[in-house]
Amino acid sequence: xxxxxxxxxxxxxxxxxxxxxxxxxxxxxxxxxxxxxxxxxxxxxxxxxxxxxxxxxxxxxxxxxxxxxxxxxxxxxxxxxxxxxxxxxxxxxxxxxxxxx
Numbered sequence: 001x002x003x004x005x006x007x008x009x010x011x012x013x014x015x016x017x018x019x020x021x022x023x024x025x026x027x028x029x030x031x032x033x034x035x036x037x038x039x040x041x042x043x044x045x046x047x048x049x050x051x052x053x054x055x056x057x058x059x060x061x062x063x064x065x066x067x068x069x070x071x072x073x074x075x076x077x078x079x080x081x082x083x084x085x086x087x088x089x090x091x092x093x094x095x096x097x098x099x100x101x
Contacts, residue, residue, distance in 0.1 A: 039082070039085075043075075043078045043082055046071075046074050046075040047078075049074070050071040050074065050075035053067060054071075054072065
């Protein structure tokens with residue numbers, strides 16, 4: 001199994017795919033739960049990619065060290081982003097709950 005290097009074009013495609021999920025083909029906004037589910041699945045894919053890269057490196061397979069580092073750093077950044085989004089969602093929920101009606 002060969003690990004491909006991440007290019008700027010591939011990152012741009014991923015970003016446009018994620019941002020394109022907010023509005024469906026019918027022009028309606030996608031449900032928030034669907035957006036979260038897609039983001040979590042993308043995060044799981046990044047983690048699986050990093051895990052497989054580390055496993056290949058540990059087993060002595062021919063894999064470039066920089067590719068392994070890129071994969072692990074992508075997974076780390078994705079996880080940190082997910083934590084920040086979770087924190088903001090919790091803060092927004094708490095603010096709504098403090099609102100008096």
